[in-house]
Amino acid sequence: MKKRIGWIDITRGIGMLLIIIGHTLGPYTFSTVARVIFAVHVPVFFVLSGYLFSQKDWKTIFSKLNRNLLLPYIATCFIMIVANWIALHHQNPFIVAKIQTHQFIIAALYGVGTNTAIPFMNQTVFAIGAIWFLVAMYIGDLMFNLSFKIADRFKSTKLILLLSVAECILGFILASKIHFILPWSISAALESQAFYCGGYLIRKSNLIERSFVYPIIGIVLWGISAYTGFFYLNTGYAANPFFAILGGIGGSFTLMVLSKYLELILSKIPLVLKAIQKFGQLSLLVLCGHIFDLNILGLAEIVYNQFIRNSEIVATIVSIGYRILFVSLILFIIPRIPFIRSFFLNRQYPFNFNFKNKLID
Template identity: 25%
Template sequence: MNKVKIQWIDILKGIGIILVVLGHTGIPWFFSKWIYSFHMPLFFFVSGVLFIPDKYKCLTFIVRKLRTLLIPYLFFSLINFFLANFLKISNFELSLAELFFGWNGLALWFVPVLFVIEILYYTINAFFKNNALVLFVVVLFCLIGYLFYVKNIYFPYKMNVVFCGLTFFYIGNISSKFLIAKSYNWKLYDLMIFSIFFFVISIFCSFFSITKLDMAYNQVGNLFFSIPLAFAGILFVYFLSIIVSFFSKKISKVLIYLGRNTFIILSLHQIIIMAYKHWFALWLHEQISSFLIRQFFLWVTLVFLIHVFNNYFYFILGRNER
């Protein structure tokens, strides 16, 4: 996959990370419920799309994932821990237990879960060369994950999420060649029709959904409903990403920038949101104005931090160069 071919993937990730941030900014319940119905499954899915099982040998693969996932995770975990305690942010008391046994409310939970999913999927592909057997193992894991949800079974670092998260990762991986090849053969009319169709399905189904899908707590609800609902949202963003990549260079540039810096945004946006929410509440009481001003300062701060990390601390992100 060259850079031209995966441009729409960066746009998709950019849209996805915007939805993640919005989901943590106190938006109305219905919009939050809709975003949650697919935004984290979207990141498991796109990680699967980008995953190439036979690209690296086993040891090289593990070392690479340690360098690009777990080491940055530990670094940003420490930043969140010390900032939250230093700033004394109200109703966000981080304990050492959370630091050492996995985050409760921070989006950083996604990183160790993705790490284990990638190692697990790599292992499954190494042991089971038959596609039917791989499918069987993935379905089995998904059912085990659903059992954890029903029985309220939780593990440190939210490892119970691995089982259902693997499903979205797997589907992203097996559909990657088709999605990438097909992305340059769509007509605008078809893109618009499919984008609107999946958007309406996603909104409509999330409205009638009894429970809010929350991957962070393995709250998956009815699998026969929640998984198709998640993919309706994922496909909406997929078609929207292609539309944007074809017809709006300026918007594409912004979304690609955000999409290529999702790790930094994912890791730091919540601590910044909570800090600004606390500070602005002291002098700005009008809810809508406060929300808009906080959004402005949030994204300005994130862009500044992206610049800092990309230029001076890129090695922490597992990169060899700026």
């Protein structure tokens, strides 16, 4: 197993915290703060994937993606479907049923982050929630690997950039022209190719180690993206696609550089450093736990209502604190449960079969 890079785990940890905060802004959902968060909180994961990407044969990449992305997606969907069914038949304020069981199953199969109406079918497919990201990255990894294969065939690395830009443009065209979201968030996967390529070029150019001017440019691009409007990658929508892509790459790069400095600073506070890195190391588990809390549990609303009498900002901050505490408990509990942990952390805890063909962890 490759040695982990500390600052990359910190960047992932920051990205997950931004996702949690972005989903818990309440009355500030359409604020400037929200625009700043949405400009980078999902793109940063695609940029990091591009930074770490290495070309693989198709058998290897399918095996990796099935274990690391598809397996936790299926497990999380199954758990949510069961919990939703329980809530439908045993109403209580702690587990909330929002849709019927068959609608939840269709949502899991379709894999998008926002409700979408399928034309000519009089059918609405409900959102599966934030784990749309897992299936979008599944498709995105395959697309970027294909770009490398094509570039190798024509012996031109420039083709990776050209293909990534073309796919990104196609993603925005599909998102704007087709009035429904394609299954498995395909438009988002197409748009993500620009972020993969951005991460790849950052590594190839060794920008992380170069002049402090580049992070300043990154901050400026991030700010311009937020200023021009929202970027909702789950639907493929951006108020300004050009600046949304540049801002996503620039903001991600800024977070990467910041994380390198944070690693040095926090080395003197090892408990804090370890906690942030743990969020990054287990970011996939954090996402799955967060979507269960977001889609199924009613605790955040109860917490918010308890503090709204003080002020909206206090209630919002406390709700964010609750959500972070919830996923922290998930990070503590799930890795300690044999068999269950293998669905979410298969790399660390793969399924194994003994000679009696009995499943063990």
